[in-house]
Amino acid sequence: MSFPDPLASEQAQALPPALVTALDALLGARFSQKRGDRDQHAASESFHRGPPPDAVVWPDSAEEVSSILRACSQHAVPVIPWGTGTSLEGHALASRGGITLNLSRMDRVLEVRAADMQASVQPGVTREALNTDLRATELFFPVDPGANASLGGMAATRASGTTAVRYGTMRDNVLALQVVLADGRIIRTGTRAAKSSAGYDLTALFVGSEGTLGVITELTLRLQGQPEETAAAVCAFDTLQAAVDCVTVTIHSGIPMARIEFVDALTARAFNLHSGTSLPELPHLMVEFHGSATSVREDAARFGEIATEMGAAGFDWATTPEDRARLWRMRHGAYHAAFALRPGSVGVVTDVCVPMSHLADAVAGAAQDIAASGLVGPIVGHVGDGNFHSLLLIDPGNERQMAQAKALALRMAERALAVGGTITGEHGVGLGKRGLMAAEHGEGWQVMGAIKTALDPAGILNPGKLVPDCPAPPDCPAPDCPAPDCPAPG
Known part of the structure; x- marks a missing residue:
């Protein structure tokens, strides 16, 4: 298993003149080869970078998307769909050139x-x-x-x-x-x-x-x-283990949580630095309950009893919509807040999900590995379903730290797979996790490649992502296959 280099790309080729003419006639100003437009589609929210696409198009309808794809298919030119560019695994980068299909105008x-x-x-x-x-x-x-x-x-x-x-x-x-x-x-x-x-x-x-x-x-x-009543709270624990154990007990108790989120002590420090909060620098759970006024009161009380028994302290209830919005804005801002711990750094994001029975060990193991590495890596998680992340902060261009971060991410993925978990709970595969797909899916990954070939025989749709370049079985007698992840010997 491996992770790609931060710049996972190949040199793009110039667009065929006939294709340029066709797209210009179809879209006019909504077809652009300007460097500024192309550069805006060459970055992601994480460390992944790619070359600019050869052009960017902004379709208005499914019919225009159809015409664009027909034209690109005729010329074997890659097409990479683009939403808002918030993905973390390089999903929308034009790593093999081609045209970025920006769908932002289709917003009705x-x-x-x-x-x-x-x-x-x-x-x-x-x-x-x-x-x-x-x-x-x-x-x-x-x-x-x-x-x-x-x-x-x-x-x-x-x-x-x-x-x-x-x-x-x-x-x-x-x-x-x-x-x-x-x-x-x-x-x-x-x-x-x-x-x-x-x-x-x-x-x-x-x-x-x-x-x-x-x-x-x-x-x-x-x-x-919309729920009749909503209540949210944040509480602190002395140890990471106690916080994660509280999640497990809460889920097993059958309390219908709307949200139950974990942040470690380092993330609490990041919140304080980034947002001016005054959280104790300890592991925290952030919770929310939805339902009727009666059910929310009962569920919140039951959770409070469990959390207190597990050592929780400093309950801070968000009793107004504004307080709740502030709480979840803080949690959703954890990615950007983490950079306050090491200003100027870049982040390698991990995203594993494990069965609930293995959650505590997986989080503890990740924390121990990060501490031993010497890197800064706060941990957060949607722990109610066994999904957690670390953002490993490294100096830009520091190859040693990048190698360390990738080794840590690989170790977390291996630990998740060993207990029946997955290499990505929600961020997806993109460029970043493609090298781990065979380990999770075995021959199933080649089946995914075969489905890709059946629907996209020319391989123009977001090439170099998610699936193997060649869906051939491991005994394929093609030692000269140019596919970079060809499984054949040689």
Whole structure:
């Protein structure tokens, strides 16, 4: 298993003149080869960087996406979908050149069906924009990864976040899709019905495909009713072990948590430095309860009893919407706050998820490994579903520290796999985790490659990401195969 270099790229080729002419005629000013536009699509939220794409396009409709893909397919030019650019594993970088398909102009809420608790949206709609649109309906879309990501991007990476313990991930909240395939065909997957047994679940196939199988141009989403009452709190523990053990006991008790988040002592220090808070520099749990006024009071009281028995102290209840917003704004800002611990550093983000029975050992093991390395690496987690992260802070350009960070990330991934967990709970694969896919999926990874080949035989959709370049079996007699991850000998 391995992680890629920070710059995982190949030299891009000039676009065919016939393609430039076709796209310019189709899109006009919404087709750009300007260096400034291209450079804006050459970075990510993490250490991953790539060369600028050869061009950027801004389609307005599924029909325009279809025309773009047909033209690019004819010329074998890569197409990389782009939402808001908030991904952490280099998903939307043009690592092999080509055209970035910026979907930000496709940002309409198409229909809200309040009686069905559903909404249909274009992929450029962000989660915050949708929830603003839903305010008058007493409904909301629950998946909350922290960043104000586009819903198309969230579906493509199968995102989740702080509320997944109660409401599930994007996998659970996307009912149907409109998708444009590599050859320009427009298909619809799923239905508006609550369930179906009609054939392959194509919606589930495209949710999490990271733009490698098709371009999502419309989503039908499941909505939830706004809870009658909400309560949130933060409390401190003397040790990391006590905080994580409290999570396990709480989940086993059956308390219906809406959120239960963990931050370690280093993250509490980062919050204080970044936001001017005064949290004790100890491990903390941040919790939230949704329901009726009676159920919320009862659930909060039961959690308080458990947490006190486990050694919690300093309960701070967020009793107003403003207080709750402040609490979760602080938690969602943990990534940026962490850089206050080492100003000027860059971050290598880890993202593993383990069965709940192994959570305490996995978090403790990660903390011990980080301490032994000498690197700074605060730990946070959506621990209600066994998912946690560390942000390993290193000096820009320091190859020794980068190697250390990658070794730590690899160790966390190996520990997760050893207990039946996964190398990524929510951030996805992209460039960053591609080298670990064979270890998690075995021959299943080659099956993913075969599906990719069936739907995108020219390999133009987000190449170099998620799947192997060649879906051949390990005994393939092709020692001269140019694929960089070819499994054949030689």
